[in-house]
Every structure is written in structure tokens, then in C-alpha cells.
Amino acid sequence: MTTTQEISLQTEPFVLNMGPLHPSTHGVYRMRVTLDGEVVLDIEPMFGYLHRGIEKLMEERTYTGCIPLTDRLDYASAMGNNLAYCVAVEKLAKIRVPERGEYIRVITAEMIRIANHCLAVGSMLNDAGALGTPFFYLWNEREKLYDLFEMLCGQRVLHNYIRIGGVSQDLPDEFLPALEKFVPQLHKFINEFEFFLKQNEILIARAQGVGVLPKDVALNCGISGPLARASGIKRDLRKDDPYSVYDRFEFDIPTAENGDCYDRYRVRMEEMKQSLHIIDQAIKKVPGGPFRAKVPQIIRPPAGEAYGHIEGPKGELGFYLVSDNSIAPYRCHIRSTSFINLTALRQMVKGWKIADLIVIFGSIDITMGEVDR
Amino acid sequence: MNAVSYAAQAVPADWPGGYWWHWLFYTVVIIVFVLVMVMGAIYIERRGMGRMQLRYGPNRTGPFGLLQPVADALKVLLKENIVPNVADKIVHWLAPVIAFTPVLLIFAVIPFQNGALLTDLNIGILFIVAVSSISTVGVFMAGWGSGNKYSLLGAMRNVAAVVSYEIPMVLAIIGVVIFTGSLSTGAIVDAQDIPFILVQPLGFLIFFIAASAEINRSPFDLMEADSELTAGFHTEYSGMKFAMFYLVEYAEAIAMSAIITTIFLSGWRGPWLPPWLWFIIKTIIVFFVMVWTRATLPRVRIDQLMALAWKFLFPAAVINLFVSAIEVLVWPDISQWIFVGVNIAVAVIAIGVGTKMFKPGWGKVAV
Amino acid sequence: MQFKFFGIGMLKGLAVTILHIFRRPSTSQYPEQRLNISRRSRGNELIWDREKCTGCATCAKACPQGVIEIVTSTDMADNKYKVETYRVDTGYCIMCGLCVEACPYDALYLGYSFEKAKYRRGEFVQTNDELKESPQRPASGYFHPDIAKKLPKQTLLIEKATEKRK
Numbered sequence: 069m070t071t072t073q074e075i076s077l078q079t080e081p082f083v084l085n086m087g088p089l090h091p092s093t094h095g096v097y098r099m100r101v102t103l104d105g106e107v108v109l110d111i112e113p114m115f116g117y118l119h120r121g122i123e124k125l126m127e128e129r130t131y132t133g134c135i136p137l138t139d140r141l142d143y144a145s146a147m148g149n150n151l152a153y154c155v156a157v158e159k160l161a162k163i164r165v166p167e168r169g170e171y172i173r174v175i176t177a178e179m180i181r182i183a184n185h186c187l188a189v190g191s192m193l194n195d196a197g198a199l200g201t202p203f204f205y206l207w208n209e210r211e212k213l214y215d216l217f218e219m220l221c222g223q224r225v226l227h228n229y230i231r232i233g234g235v236s237q238d239l240p241d242e243f244l245p246a247l248e249k250f251v252p253q254l255h256k257f258i259n260e261f262e263f264f265l266k267q268n269e270i271l272i273a274r275a276q277g278v279g280v281l282p283k284d285v286a287l288n289c290g291i292s293g294p295l296a297r298a299s300g301i302k303r304d305l306r307k308d309d310p311y312s313v314y315d316r317f318e319f320d321i322p323t324a325e326n327g328d329c330y331d332r333y334r335v336r337m338e339e340m341k342q343s344l345h346i347i348d349q350a351i352k353k354v355p356g357g358p359f360r361a362k363v364p365q366i367i368r369p370p371a372g373e374a375y376g377h378i379e380g381p382k383g384e385l386g387f388y389l390v391s392d393n394s395i396a397p398y399r400c401h402i403r404s405t406s407f408i409n410l411t412a413l414r415q416m417v418k419g420w421k422i423a424d425l426i427v428i429f430g431s432i433d434i435t436m437g438e439v440d441r
Numbered sequence: 442m443n444a445v446s447y448a449a450q451a452v453p454a455d456w457p458g459g460y461w462w463h464w465l466f467y468t469v470v471i472i473v474f475v476l477v478m479v480m481g482a483i484y485i486e487r488r489g490m491g492r493m494q495l496r497y498g499p500n501r502t503g504p505f506g507l508l509q510p511v512a513d514a515l516k517v518l519l520k521e522n523i524v525p526n527v528a529d530k531i532v533h534w535l536a537p538v539i540a541f542t543p544v545l546l547i548f549a550v551i552p553f554q555n556g557a558l559l560t561d562l563n564i565g566i567l568f569i570v571a572v573s574s575i576s577t578v579g580v581f582m583a584g585w586g587s588g589n590k591y592s593l594l595g596a597m598r599n600v601a602a603v604v605s606y607e608i609p610m611v612l613a614i615i616g617v618v619i620f621t622g623s624l625s626t627g628a629i630v631d632a633q634d635i636p637f638i639l640v641q642p643l644g645f646l647i648f649f650i651a652a653s654a655e656i657n658r659s660p661f662d663l664m665e666a667d668s669e670l671t672a673g674f675h676t677e678y679s680g681m682k683f684a685m686f687y688l689v690e691y692a693e694a695i696a697m698s699a700i701i702t703t704i705f706l707s708g709w710r711g712p713w714l715p716p717w718l719w720f721i722i723k724t725i726i727v728f729f730v731m732v733w734t735r736a737t738l739p740r741v742r743i744d745q746l747m748a749l750a751w752k753f754l755f756p757a758a759v760i761n762l763f764v765s766a767i768e769v770l771v772w773p774d775i776s777q778w779i780f781v782g783v784n785i786a787v788a789v790i791a792i793g794v795g796t797k798m799f800k801p802g803w804g805k806v807a808v
Numbered sequence: 809m810q811f812k813f814f815g816i817g818m819l820k821g822l823a824v825t826i827l828h829i830f831r832r833p834s835t836s837q838y839p840e841q842r843l844n845i846s847r848r849s850r851g852n853e854l855i856w857d858r859e860k861c862t863g864c865a866t867c868a869k870a871c872p873q874g875v876i877e878i879v880t881s882t883d884m885a886d887n888k889y890k891v892e893t894y895r896v897d898t899g900y901c902i903m904c905g906l907c908v909e910a911c912p913y914d915a916l917y918l919g920y921s922f923e924k925a926k927y928r929r930g931e932f933v934q935t936n937d938e939l940k941e942s943p944q945r946p947a948s949g950y951f952h953p954d955i956a957k958k959l960p961k962q963t964l965l966i967e968k969a970t971e972k973r974k
Contacts, residue, residue, distance in 0.1 A: 084590045092668040106594070106743055107806045133872035136904035195668045197740025199659055201825060204494035208834050212965045219962050222850035222918070222950050228904050236909060237848070237951060242961070250966050264824040267817030270660055270739045273801060365870055365910045419805045422594070423742045426669050493825045496835045737825045738818060796815060 081109055084422075088117045092195045092426050095436030099425075106421045111414055118440040126400040130366050131157050131232060134397070138387075139226040141404065142438040144187050147180035147217070148380040150230035155311055156376025156387035157232045161369035163361055169234030170313040171354045175247070176220070176229065177312075177378070178343040178350070179213050182254070184381035185294075185336040185343075186210040188433035192333060193265070195430035196274045197423075202265060209257050212250055219243055232367065234360025244351055251344055251351075258340060275330035279416040279428030282327060289412045293383020293405055295432060298335045299327030305379035312378075316353075317346045329431040336433075366395050380405055382433055402441060406434035467559040471548040478724070479691040480510035485725065486691075486732045493736040514684060522680035525588055532586030537678070537685030540579025544692040546572045550626050551699045554709050554716040558627065565626035566618060569700055570611055573655070576689060577603045580664065580674050583686070587677035595673030598743055599664035602654050605750040610651035612758035616644040616765040617704050620777075630708035638705040639781045643761040643788035645705045647754050649730075652701065654746065656693040659735035663743055698727035748801040757791050834965060843963035847949040847956040850903045851919035854896050855947045856939035860915035863889035870910035875900040894939060899932030908951045917947035920959065 087098035096117035102110040122141060126134045138149040151173055158165065165173070190206035214224040219240055221229035229236055265271055281291070286299040296303060304321045306314040322338030324331035369391040377386035386403035409432050417425045484499075484507060491498025499509035524533055550565040552558040562568050577600055584596020618624060620640060621632040629637075638645045654661035665673035675686045702708055702723040709716035711723075741749065764787050768780050836843055845851075863880035879893040908916045921944065926932055941947050949956025 082590065084594075091671060104808075106598075107808065109808050129872050130870070132906060133870065136872055136902055136906070193739065197659065197662070197666065197668060198738065199490075199735060201490075201494050201736050204496065205828075208495055208965075211834070215962070215964045215966065218846040219848070219964070222846055222848040222905065222948065223903065226902075226904075228906075236905075237953075240847070240956070246964055246966055253966060260824065264821050268739065268821050269815060269817050270741055272817070273745055274739055274742060278804060365866070419808045421742055421744065421804070423663075423666070423669050423740070424804070489829070492829045492833065495828060495831060496833050497837070500837075733822060733826060737821045792815070 079105055086425075087114075092191075092430060093436075094191065094430070094434055097429075097434070097436055097439070099429075101422065101425065103422060106423075108417050108420055108422055108425050111417055111425070113410065113413060115436070115439050118436045120441070122441045123400050123402060126397055128396055130395050131161075131369070131397065132365055132367070134400070135231065136226070136228050139228050140437055141402065141441060142380070142382065142385075142406065142435045143225060144435050145180045145184040145381045146225060146227045147176045147229060148184070148378065148385060150227060151177050151312075152376060152378045152380060152385045153387050154230050154232050154376075155378055156374055156389050157367075157369065159376045160372065160374035160389050160391055161232070161367055163233045163363055165234050165312075166358045166361055167313075167355045168238075168357045168359045169361070171350055172235050172239060172359060173230060173312050174314065174317070175347055175350045175354075176217075176227075176235075178346045179216065179247075180227075181343045181381040182340050183210045183213045183217075184433075185340050186213075188294075188381075189333055189336050192329070192427065192430035192433070193271070195426045196271060198265075198271075202261070205257070205261060205264070209254055212253070216243065216246060216250065219246070231360060231363070233363035234358070236360075238359045239354075244354070247347065248351060251348055254340075254344055258337065258344075262337065272330060274424075274427055275333060275431070276328055277326070278329050278420065278424050279431060280326060280328050281412055281416055285412060285415050286327065289415075290408050291383070291412055293380070293409065294332055294335045294339060295383065295409050295412075297321065298324045298331040300325045305377060305384055309377070311376075317349050319346050329427055332431045332433075368393055368395055377403065382406055382435075382438075383409060402438075404438040404441060406432075406436075406438040407441075410434055410439060464559070467549075470553075471545060471559065474553075475545060475548060475692050475695065476688075478695045478721075479688055480514075481725070482691045482695055482728055483510040483513070485729060486735075489729060489732045490736045493733070517684040517687070518681055520680040520683075522682065523677075525677050527588035528677065529586040529588065532582045533677075534682075536579045536583035536586055537682045537689070538579070539582060540576040540689045541685050541692070543572045543575040543579075544689055544696050547696040548699070551696075551703055552627050552630055552708055553720050555627075555630075561625055561627045563623070563625045566614055566624045566629070566704070569626075570607070570614065573693075573696070574603050574607055576693065579689070583678065584674040587674070589677050591670040591672070591676045592674045595664040595666065595670045595676075598666075599657060599674065601743065602657070602661065602663060602746055602750075605747055606651040606654040606754075609647050609750060609754035609758040610655060612755070612762050613641075613644040613648040613651065614704065616641050616758075616761050619762070619765045619769050626703050626708075629704055630710060633707035633710065635777050635781060636705060636707040640777055640784060641705065641761065641765065642785050643757060643791055644765075645701075646788065646792075647758050647761065648705065649701065651750075651754060652697040653731060653734070654750070656697050657690070658694060658731050660738035660740050661746060662735075662740060663746060666740060668740075694728060694731055695724065698724045698731070701727045742804075744804065745801050748799075752801075753795055753799045757795055760787070760791050834968065844960045845920070845922065846962045847959040848951075849918070849920055849922075849948045850905050850950055851922055851948055852901070852903055852924050853898055853919035853921070853934070853945060854901065854907070854939060855917040855919055855941045855945055856894055856896075857915040857917070858891065858894075858936075858940065860913045861891055861894070862913055862915075863891040864912065866910045866912060867907035867916055870906045872904060872906060873900050873902055876907060893935060895933060895935045896939060897933045899929055905950050914952065917941070917952060917955070918950045920946040920948035 081102050081104045084101045084103055086101055087093040088096035098114040100112040101108055122137050125137055135150055138153045139146040141149045186206040186209055190203035193202040217227055218224045221227045281299045283299050286296050302321055302323050319342045322335050324335050371391055371393045373390045375386055375388045377384050383405035385405050388401040389397050390399040392398040416428050488498040500506040502508040502512045547569055549559040550562050550568055580599050581596045584592040617637050621629045657664050678686055706723045709720040711719035865878045868876040868878050875897040877895040880889045880891050883890040905918055908918055947955055949959055
């Protein structure tokens with residue numbers, strides 16, 4: 069299927085503007101696609117339609133006041149952004165998080181990973197033309213998770229839950245029983261979903277061998293997350309540079325070899341299972357005690373710089389903070405996963421059809437809020 | 442023999458008032474039937490897909506949301522009609538009309554009941570095949586006239602699909618025609634003591650796939666391909682013209698369901714219920730299968746669509762035709778029930794071998 | 809399209825979708841069927857307790873959007889601050905809840921109600937007594953566990969999904 073062939077009948081190439089208003093550009097991404105008939109000759113990515121200047125805005129807010137802004141980066145996985153930012157600030161201000169806080173953070177981070185992968189797989193399949201059905205099934209599960217997030221922090225999407233030195237509030241009494249109830253439900257759902265689509269011939273035809281990202285290209289582009297793991301790069305910050313209490317859990321890093329769209333879909337499904345495994349272990353081990361270190365509302369970290377990173381749902385998400393001992397960061401740079409993962413798009417889509425372009429783009433799993441910042 | 446007197450032969454002898462009354466009655470019946478069925482089809486599709494996707498579907502307008510298609514139609518009629526500056530105005534205007542007419546023409550030869558059809562042409566099937574692909578012209582006009590690249594891509598895909606899928610579709614029909622020995626739709630229904638879906642399982646499968654591709658139902662909905670081409674050929678249509686295309690889409694689906702009912706599911710024949718009700722029930726069942734596949738399967742790519750037509754369906758259709766021809770030639774007099782078993786075995790073997798041998802074309806092109 | 813499994817993969821998919829017809833849809837019919845929102849809901853309004861407020865303006869400092877405007881004067885008789893104006897532009901509020909967390913005197917609450925759309929932008933700017941708690945503007949349990957305990961239990965889809973279909 070991947071055999072490359074010379075283009076047999078060449079026609080005059082024409083330029084098609086895809087986006088910013090297009091059903092499957094995941095927001096307001098714009099591609100100038102040069103097409104020869106259906107074949108993509110070249111694409112020129114254009115973005116910035118959702119630029120809100122978050123890095124600059126952070127310079128004039130207090131360290132705590134920046135947390136709501138990180139929600140708006142990758143709005144499909146707000147909890148992960150909160151965590152990454154707080155990990156960076158704690159590194160900068162040298163704050164230790166209590167045990168209970170760390171466990172709550174792990175649970176919520178894994179929950180948001182599942183929620184994000186539900187969205188990623190669903191929207192990729194939607195782009196492949198499965199008219200919403202797998203999307204709705206996955207969103208049903210995502211909705212259950214979002215119910216739990218709502219119980220935890222009052223909002224469904226923009227959580228703003230993790231604070232510097234812990235989490236904002238303790239777990240409600242009914243949270244852990246509900247989560248325990250959810251885990252077997254999701255296991256059951258994943259099995260059903262694998263039955264539904266794993267062997268589907270049309271999906272295999274549309275995704276297998278399509279948009280191959282070779283290992284060396286992935287490394288050169290700095291790709292991380294499920295995208296890199298699908299290309300065979302066994303790298304996961306939860307294992308390689310354990311933050312929080314991830315070193316206490318047992319889990320595998322699912323990888324694949326081909327680096328095509330189907331492998332990305334597989335890796336995401338496997339990661340959901342692993343996340344459930346971590347949640348399962350964490351629920352049993354949640355200790356008592358304080359959930360938040362005694363951190364004042366307005367902190368003044370010592371002058372210096374720190375880079376805190378986590379393995380977000382989409383890959384390595386890092387916050388680079390420079391402090392000048394004032395109440396606001398002097399400079400904040402966000403290593404946003406989506407933006408860096410997007411750099412490989414051009415290498416992946418060249419020579420494929422316009423329909424594949426959409427699937428490949430969907431399989432990268434980007435959020436425009438994070439690309440444009 | 443002029444057209445009128447020719448058609449008059451097809452009229453039942455006891456029909457009062459002669460040809461023109463017959464013509465008027467059935468024209469009204471067909472138009473009403475198509476419009477009502479399209480509304481029903483939209484309702485079934487939206488509710489059916491809704492339930493398959495763990496939601497309700499439209500259930501607000503009227504009892505059980507039955508009036509939703511009416512409300513949609515009203516809304517779309519009242520919308521502003523926008524024509525792009527770069528559009529070819531006449532082509533843009535004419536396209537929906539040209540796309541819609543052939544769909545109505547198909548129903549002229551569909552028997553709703555024994556003898557109850559506008560005209561029982563003795564070349565009925567040929568007429569259907571000839572007419573059904575005319576709406577492609579309308580679609581291509583829409584794609585070209587809009588002056589939009591998405592529309593053009595969608596229209597080109599549709600033309601390619603229709604040209605390719607006509608061939609396996611016609612070959613699948615010929616398998617049936619060999620058994621009946623007639624091209625007339627009435628005669629085909631009469632000949633189906635056993636529904637041809639059993640006698641011609643492979644033919645049915647090929648016809649169903651080809652019909653889905655021809656009318657652009659998912660998984661072959663490449664010309665609309667909402668995730669790739671926004672709305673394909675009708676990207677630049679709004680208001681009434683868009684409504685026409687919407688109507689065409691569902692009317693074509695109903696027409697194809699009606700054809701499949703007539704050819705493969707023994708048309709209006711059935712016990713207990715009145716024949717026209719049987720016809721409608723079978724049509725709706727076939728349409729529901731289309732909805733079902735639409736809700737489940739992802740979309741194929743254009744080269745895979747072509748590969749499926751030429752490398753899988755075409756050989757399978759030829760095998761089906763060959764086997765049917767031999768059966769009819771060598772054993773013209775034995776019971777068709779024997780052929781049922783033989784043909785199902787042939788279908789299973791053909792699909793098994795065909796799927797193993799089937800290699801889709803290249804995907805990537807060196808640029 | 810490579811039929812690796814003779815098309816069985818597609819048939820499996822068809823089986824799953826048809827079985828879903830007999831399941832209970834997970835959507836709820838909103839205006840008639842209202843689910844209980846979270847006890848910690850961060851609704852789109854702010855509730856201010858004039859009695860407890862000392863006018864320290866910690867909330868205004870904590871607010872990342874700067875929508876809280878507070879004007880105080882000194883009350884010489886009682887020897888404390890008197891809050892003259894407490895104005896919140898809820899149109900700019902992002903409902904992050906940081907003000908509620910910051911308030912040292914528990915004088916601020918987030919709203920529990922929803923459906924608070926307004927016709928004009930100016931109506932979003934709420935001042936003094938408009939911010940008070942009332943039956944129409946119940947307070948949410950965000951950062952106030954004692955209030956949270958009294959609020960109805962949140963409806964969860966997890967529990968709804970295991971219910972029998974009626």
C-alpha cells in the first residue's frame with residue numbers, strides 16, 4: 069500500500085486554501101495546499117488565528133493568577149497544563165507538594181489523558197469520515213470523566229484545579245467511589261470499541277501506511293508523545309524523568325513501529341488502558357493528610373529560572389519560567405506540544421491525497437489554542 | 442408509432458379516461474410519493490443515526506419530531522439565496538434542476554403494485570440505468586458553476602465514481618435479467634417466486650455497493666466528504682437550491698432502495714399486507730441498511746474507491762454473470778432453489794478469494 | 809482497502825452500531841430534564857457578603873482579569889474600613905474562583921445557578937446589593953465545604969449509564 073509511484077498524469081497544480089474556517093482543521097488552522105488533482109504536492113502551514121498572547125499576559129499576572137490562563141492553552145486537556153505550569157513554579161520556588169496532593173495530581177492527570185485521547189481518536193476517526201459514530205461513543209466516556217472533573221473543581225473543561233503546592237480543594241467524599249465505578253465501565257467500553265473498529269477494513273485502508281513519520285524525522289523535529297511513540301521512540305517523561313509520584317506506579321509505555329496513522333490510533337488506545345491501570349493503583353494508595361502545601365496566594369520565587377515539564381496527553385509539555393523575585397514571572401515560555409508536533413506535518417503529507425491530509429492532520433492531535441498560544 | 446400511442450399500450454385496458462388520466466394520476470402519485478418518502482427518509486436517517494450514536498435525534502418538532510423535515514424544508518426555503526460573484530450564474534442556477542429531474546424519472550418504471558406504474562416499459566431496467574446517471578451532469582454543473590475549488594474537487598470525484606460504478610452495477614443487473622429474460626420491471630417482479638437476493642446474492646451485494654457509490658452514500662460519500670471538502674459540490678449553494686440538492690440526495694437514495702426492492706427483493710410481492718405497503722416497507726428496510734452503513738463505516742479514499750470498482754466489483758460481477766449464464770443455459774428447467782445454494786456458495790468463494798487477491802492501488806505519489 | 813479479514817471487521821462494526829439502537833441514549837432533554845450540577849459549580853456570577861467583607865481587597869488583587877473594583881472609606885466611629893462600592897464586571901469574569909480562594913473572611917462565593925444570560929452588556933456589571941445572596945442567586949460550595957454539603961448531589965453519567973432503560 070505504501071509503494072510509491074511516479075505521478076502518471078500531471079496537471080496544472082492549483083492552490084487550495086484550507087482553513088481557517090474548515091470543518092476538520094481543529095480550530096482555526098490554515099493550510100495553503102498545492103494540489104495536483106487530488107495529490108498534495110506541498111503544504112504551507114499558516115497559523116496565529118487564535119493568538120492571544122498568553123506568554124505575554126503571564127508576565128503581568130501573579131504566579132497563581134497565571135493558572136487560569138494555562139487552562140486556555142490546550143483546552144482539551146486543561147488539567148495537564150495546570151500541572152505542567154505548577155510543576156515549573158514549584159521547581160522555581162522550591163516548594164514541596166504533600167503526598168495526598170501528589171496522588172490527586174496523578175489521578176487527575178491520568179483522567180485528563182484518557183479524556184484527551186478520547187477526543188483525539190474520535191476526531192481523527194471523524195476526519196476519516198466515520199460520520200460521528202465512534203466520536204459519539206468516545207465522547208460518551210469523555211463526558212463521564214468531565215462529570216467527575218465538574219465534581220472536583222466546578223467546571224467541566226477549564227478546570228483550574230491544580231495550585232502551586234498542591235491542588236485547590238480536597239477530593240469530595242463521593243469522588244473516589246464514583247471513579248472506582250468508572251474504571252470497569254471504561255475497560256468494558258474500550259473492549260467494545262476495539263471490537264467496533266480495530267479490524268475495520270476501511271479504517272485500516274485509510275490509516276495503515278498513511279502519513280508515515282520515520283523515526284529519525286521524528287527525532288529531528290522534536291516530536292514527543294503518542295506521535296513519537298507510534299514511530300518507535302520509547303520515550304515517556306513519566307518514566308524517563310519522573311515528576312510527581314509517577315515512579316511509584318507500574319505501567320508500560322505502549323509503542324508501535326510503523327509510525328503511521330493507524331499506529332497512532334493504536335498507541336492512544338493502549339495508553340488509555342495504561343492510564344486506567346495507573347488510576348487503579350492510585351485510588352488504592354491515596355494517603356490522608358494535607359492536599360496543599362502552605363503557599364501564600366502571592367509568591368515571590370527567588371530570582372532564577374526553571375524548566376518544568378510533564379508528559380502531557382499530547383507529549384512533552386514544558387513551561388520555562390524566569391523569575392526576577394517579583395510577584396509575576398519575568399518571562400514565561402511554553403514548549404507547547406501541539407506546535408512542535410505540527411512541524412512534522414509537511415514531511416508526512418507530501419505525496420498523499422487530500423483525504424489523507426485530513427486524516428494525518430487529525431492523527432497528530434493538535435489543539436489550536438496551544439499552537440497559537 | 443409515436444410516443445403517446447406506444448405508451449398507451451402499456452396502460453391497463455380498463456383504465457378510465459385513457460392515457461392522459463393515467464399519466465396525470467401517476468405523475469402526481471410519484472411526486473407526492475418522492476416528497477413524502479424523502480421526508481420520511483430524512484426522519485429515519487436522523488433518528489436512526491441518532492439512536493446508533495447514543496442520542497435521541499430530532500424529537501422536538503411535532504410528535505416524536507416527525508415534523509422536523511417539514512420545519513427544515515420551511516427554514517431552508519426562507520433562507521437567502523446567495524450566488525458567488527465568480528459563479529457561472531446560469532449553470533449555477535440550472536444544476537439543481539438537472540440533478541433533480543432524473544430522480545423523478547426513475548420512478549416512472551418502478552411498480553408500486555401489480556401493474557401500478559406510470560409506464561411498464563419493456564426496457565425498464567435499461568431506462569433506469571440510463572436515466573439515473575444523468576443527475577451526475579447536474580452535480581458536475583454545480584461543481585463547475587460554483588467557481589469554488591472544493592466544489593470542483595467534489596464534482597470531479599463524483600464523475601469518476603459514477604463512471605466506474607455504472608459498469609459493475611449494470612453487470613449485476615444483467616445477472617438478474619438473464620434469469621427473468623426480460624428488461625421490464627413488471628416482468629422482473631413477476632419472475633421472483635424466490636427473491637433474487639437469494640438467487641443472486643453476489644449480484645445483490647455488488648449492486649448494493651455500486652448503488653451506494655453511485656448515489657454517494659457513505660462509505661462512498663466522497664463528493665460531499667464534509668471533513669475534507671466542507672460540503673463538496675454544494676458548498677456554494679444556499680436556500681432553495683441547496684434544498685433541491687438535499688432533496689436529490691435523499692430522493693436518489695429512495696430511488697435506489699426502490700430499484701433494489703424491485704430487482705432483488707421481489708418488489709410489491711408479499712403475503713397478508715397490501716402490495717403497495719410491502720413495496721414501501723421493503724424500500725424503507727433497504728434505506729435503513731444504507732443509514733446503518735453510513736453510521737458505521739469510515740469513508741474510503743478516491744483511489745481506493747476506483748480500485749474497489751475495477752479490481753474487486755468488476756471481476757466479481759463478471760464471475761456472477763458467467764455463473765448465472767451457465768446456470769440458465771445448461772439447466773433451464775430445474776428449480777431455482779438449487780441455484781440458491783449454488784450461488785450462495787459461489788458468492789462466498791468469490792468474496793473469499795477476491796478479498797485475498799484484492800490489492801488496492803498505490804497511495805503515495807512521489808512529488 | 810485491504811480485506812485482511814474478509815470484511816468481517818466491517819460486519820463487527822455494523823453489529824456494534826445496531827446494538828446501540830437498543831441502548832439508552834445518554835443525552836438528557838435539557839429544559840424538561842435538568843441534571844443537578846456540581847456542588848462546587850463555578851457558576852457565572854459572584855456572590856458577595858457585605859457583612860463579612862472588610863474591604864481588604866485581597867480578591868481584587870487575586871483576580872487575574874482585574875474585574876473586581878472596590879472602593880473603601882474609613883469609618884472613624886467603628887475604626888474600620890467601610891466598603892462604598894463593590895463592583896464586578898461579570899462579563900469579563902472568567903469564573904476561575906481565585907477571588908473566592910483568596911478571601912480571608914469567607915465573604916465571597918461563586919454562584920450555583922446557571923442560565924444567567926443577559927440582554928445587554930451593561931447588565932453584567934453588578935454593584936453592591938446586586939451581588940447579594942438571594943433565593944435566585946444561591947451560593948455554590950466552591951471552597952465552602954459547609955455549603956457544598958447542603959446542596960443536592962450531582963447527577964453523574966456514570967450512574968445514569970448503569971440504570972435500567974425505562
